[in-house]
Amino acid sequence: MAVPKKYFHDHLVLLLLSINAFLAIAGSIFILVRLGTSHGTGYIVQYRASLGINAFETGSVTALLSFVAFAALVLATHTVLSMRAYRIHRQLAITILSLGILLLILTIIISNALLVLR
Template sequence: MSGKKHFIQDRAALLLVSANAFLALVAVVLVLLKVNATRGTANYIVSYRASLGIDGYTQGSVWDILNFVFAALLILSLGVLLGYRTYNIQRGLSLVVLSLTIPLLVLVIIVSNALLFLR
């Protein structure tokens, strides 16, 4: 039996990929449920500019909010792809890449829910 594992056979890598996939799924489902609750007819707050004072909230359409779904899927796919590609170079580097994808997905969840809560 070969002493070298593949990416798919490494339990730690698969655990991190599973955690990333779960967080991306949570981000997608939460955004789509909140958008579906309003049927996409409302204007959404998409940014806040502190320099504008009370009028600092910028409104946008449903497509601006759906960018959070695309961002979560892009972060997931790039994180897994980079983790897979770096596994042959060094296992530890691959696990670091997969681990650093988790805070990015958590940040997407927090920011998207904060903006959708302000709506």
């Protein structure tokens, strides 16, 4: 896959790529640190409002480690998609990278909410 030379010279694209990478790395480190400092084996991984008093479902560490894998997947996918879309239209590539930022922010917020309930 040949990347257009202008892609890496575009300042806005580089800024968005840097923000995506920072959020993915910071979110992963944040989750791993929070998992490392908590004691015990039961983690709250789901909240079901329709269940009433039993609304919280517990699970293992792998359910929360999937947030780290999701952050890496979002970073890689949005980077590749924006590279391919840049040839078609610059604004499309910027939109793809911006949506990646939104997904990474939501990943950090949701993982933090589940780890705080611990």
